[in-house]
Amino acid sequence: MTNLTGKVALVTGGSRGIGKAIALKLAEQGADIVVNFFRNRKPAEETKAEIEALGRRCHLVKANVGDLEKIDLLFEEIVREMGGLDILVSNAASGVQLPAMDVEEKHWDWTLDINAKALLFLAQKAAPLMEARGGGAIVALSSLGSTFALKNYTCVGVSKAALESLTRYLGVELAPKGIIVNAVSGAAVDTDALTHFPNREEMIQAAIDRTPAGRMITPEDLANTVAFLVSDQAKMIVGQTLIVDGGYSLVF
Secondary structure, eight states: OOTTTTTTEETTTTHHHHHHHHHHHHHTOOOOEEEEEESSHHHHHHHHHHHTTTTTOEEEOOTTSSHHHHHHHHHHHHHHHSSSEEEEEOOOOOOOOOOGGGGGGHHHHHHHHIIHHHHHHHHHHHHHHHHTTTTTEEEEEGGGGGGGOTTTOHHHHHHHHHHHHHHHHHHHHHGGGGGEEEEEEEEBBGGGGGGGGHHHHHHHHHHHHHHHTSBBBBBHHHHHHHHHTGGGGTTTTTSSSEESSGGGGGGG
16 A cells, blocks of 8 residues: 655546545655646545545646646645645546537647646646655546547547556656656446436446456546545656556457
8 A cells, every 4th residue: 555645736627536546545654635627626625625624635636738827726726725736636537429520629629628738737847846855646537439439439538548648748758856656547437427428328238248358447446546646656657658458458
């Protein structure tokens, strides 16, 4: 078990689903948590209560990470309330599920802003804080749609491909500063986010049938991988995207 005592971690989109699992895992290992959320405060408050029940500090910040002004305000609040930052988990994601021929400019801009642009500008704000504390770790959440053409996944898949490319560039640029950047890519996970897919049931059954490990990926599977990547044991993993899918992507 990694000891993150004394560390401060920001988890964007950390109030539910995968983000919540990550926030709780890092808190279990000793980190104080900043949970960023966008719309619904109730699940954020519930997550905060669970983190505090573990004996850790938790601060909630409502912000759209696709908006650069809101990112500035987010980090001002982190410095004011938590004193600095050691870990950034860029998990917040959104997107419009449409075939490529139906995508409009507003759909493209919204998805790329939250899923890809946010990582760059979050990292720009986080890096000086981490460097001042002797280093840190950044982990971004991707998906298999970055590589494979999934049904109705055009905007999200392209945004995740951009995120993985950005992970490589940030990894190279920030490693000399003691800041390790990586990404985690998972197969389909049955969270609230999956309810927005018009072919949800089809995706779930196909995932189970195709996965050699015999089950779908859980939020905890991804949280465990993130916890490893922010640990000292992963210091020499730089700019990589770790695939956590039970072998799903190996089967054709």
